Amino acid sequence: MKKNLNNIAFSIYSNKGIFALLLGSGISKKSGIPTGWDIVVDLIKKIARLENENCEPSPEEWYRNKFHEEPDYSNILEKIASTPTERLNILKSYFEGKDEADLYQPTEAHKSIARLIKKGYFKVIITTNFDRLTEKALLEEGIEPLVIRHPSDIEGTIPLVHTKFILIKINGDYLDSRFLNTKEELNEYPDILNNYLLKIFNEYGIISCGWSAKWDVGLINTIKQCNNFRFSSYWSFIHNCNPELKEISDTRKGYNIKIEDADHFFKELLEKIEALETFDNEDPLSADIAVARLKKYISKEENTINLRDLLIHECLKVQEKVQNAVKPNQNLEAEQFRDILKLYLSSLEILIPLCINGTYWTKESHHKFFKEILLRLMVPPKINGSYNQESFDFNLIPTLCIFYSIGLTATKTRNYKLLSEIFQIKINDLYYPEAEKIYLISKINSALIEKDFFNKIINSNKKTPMSSYIKEKLRPFFQDIIFDDNDFEQNFALFEYILSLNYSHLVVDRYHNDWAPLGEYQWKFRYFNRGNNSLIDFINSANEEKENWAPIQAGMFNKSYQRFNEIFEKLEEFRKNIHY
Numbered sequence: 001m002k003k004n005l006n007n008i009a010f011s012i013y014s015n016k017g018i019f020a021l022l023l024g025s026g027i028s029k030k031s032g033i034p035t036g037w038d039i040v041v042d043l044i045k046k047i048a049r050l051e052n053e054n055c056e057p058s059p060e061e062w063y064r065n066k067f068h069e070e071p072d073y074s075n076i077l078e079k080i081a082s083t084p085t086e087r088l089n090i091l092k093s094y095f096e097g098k099d100e101a102d103l104y105q106p107t108e109a110h111k112s113i114a115r116l117i118k119k120g121y122f123k124v125i126i127t128t129n130f131d132r133l134t135e136k137a138l139l140e141e142g143i144e145p146l147v148i149r150h151p152s153d154i155e156g157t158i159p160l161v162h163t164k165f166i167l168i169k170i171n172g173d174y175l176d177s178r179f180l181n182t183k184e185e186l187n188e189y190p191d192i193l194n195n196y197l198l199k200i201f202n203e204y205g206i207i208s209c210g211w212s213a214k215w216d217v218g219l220i221n222t223i224k225q226c227n228n229f230r231f232s233s234y235w236s237f238i239h240n241c242n243p244e245l246k247e248i249s250d251t252r253k254g255y256n257i258k259i260e261d262a263d264h265f266f267k268e269l270l271e272k273i274e275a276l277e278t279f280d281n282e283d284p285l286s287a288d289i290a291v292a293r294l295k296k297y298i299s300k301e302e303n304t305i306n307l308r309d310l311l312i313h314e315c316l317k318v319q320e321k322v323q324n325a326v327k328p329n330q331n332l333e334a335e336q337f338r339d340i341l342k343l344y345l346s347s348l349e350i351l352i353p354l355c356i357n358g359t360y361w362t363k364e365s366h367h368k369f370f371k372e373i374l375l376r377l378m379v380p381p382k383i384n385g386s387y388n389q390e391s392f393d394f395n396l397i398p399t400l401c402i403f404y405s406i407g408l409t410a411t412k413t414r415n416y417k418l419l420s421e422i423f424q425i426k427i428n429d430l431y432y433p434e435a436e437k438i439y440l441i442s443k444i445n446s447a448l449i450e451k452d453f454f455n456k457i458i459n460s461n462k463k464t465p466m467s468s469y470i471k472e473k474l475r476p477f478f479q480d481i482i483f484d485d486n487d488f489e490q491n492f493a494l495f496e497y498i499l500s501l502n503y504s505h506l507v508v509d510r511y512h513n514d515w516a517p518l519g520e521y522q523w524k525f526r527y528f529n530r531g532n533n534s535l536i537d538f539i540n541s542a543n544e545e546k547e548n549w550a551p552i553q554a555g556m557f558n559k560s561y562q563r564f565n566e567i568f569e570k571l572e573e574f575r576k577n578i579h580y
Contacts, residue, residue: 015320017121022209023209044060044062047063116266146166148166151190197219201223211245220248237257276313299361319376352401378444424555503516
């Protein structure tokens, strides 16, 4: 699943303190401090000078030809310095300026990180860097960091859960001769450090920046030992993601994020989180306040941006709450699914009223916002290997609830233009994203969850359990718009019938060509002349108005009455053969 900076910012904002930062040398590059590779190239040039040879124009190629090995950071250091103290003196010049006036200063990335730490969003930084720019940025924000520079520092450190912030310099500090630098030193960490890091990687989400996953074998091995992926991980890169970082991301079941550079990444992250803070200062305390704000925004064109922000902000909150509630490969008991249903409904307590009232008062220019919500909620969970069909489909129930909220309101207001637009939304194939796009309604309909399985979950024996369950749960949200119970029943039936017609018209199923999802109307109003005036009026108006019929004018059925009539007869033939 593709992720962007908005997703990361919202995850950090919504899960304060549960992400740890993993920072590499790229974070300090703009300060003037060289990266590990920059130091490698410079050291090669110095070796060539000692050998009285010219290594230009390609120092690394010269090194390969001279020593018959890859120009490795640690190999080169071992050639020119045998002890940690000697290596410290060699490397010291790379981490300090030429003089007091030319000291390296924290970058925009360091400063943004320090501000986010001050706000409480990060409690842990793991860094491979030897420099002290992070500490300097923190001190400028008035934060005295607890720093682990050597495995021995871990002993006596207060437990992570009780620390406000801790900086872990896993390879050491350039002013401490105990720092790790050679391949042998970096290949395997002492048990106390390995276990400490493993606890962090298992218990925190990870956001990585400036780290290539090329050199730190010990760190890589520690990450690969993780078996808990409760929180997401994001592995950023510039230009192209190298195979080593991609492998780590896949191992961690994380996401690769392309960025411009560390400064832009953390500066934008800070700005987006601060924007969310500002929004939440006025954030709705209840659905009533949210709806009041929506009505204020939707009535004036100049508030269109605020309207979209309100809707999408609440949509993102829902996504964050329900994301990965059910893993696609999980086999859960009915009781567990029942609990997840409660989670879904509680997470939708504000978004459903927003969508109902937004659809009720909508202008055509606002339709795109409601389609965007459906598309955002429709992003399926990642499938790695085998999956359980029921578990996979269960993740789509929040989308179904919102789809019915919009569709039922549009049916009540006879907004056939919006209905036509949401029926014609196309999405990536849920199982084969590279395949041709499919219609959203091919999945989001009353047959989303298999009948017997859903009946077991909700402890019922309903004829159309998914349809009946959604109707029952949506009814309280519609009290202000459809106050009469019979009116609600009739409009609910009409919406599901229009959905069935549009499914028959749009979705081509080569295995079940005549099949269509049927809702409660199939058995409650099997014969239209027995109790449902809305269905009778709908069919009568089609036959009377033909090409001038409102649904056809709105774009349904290829704008053709003849096509509608074909679909109507096809659906009726199918319905005759369905008995409960």
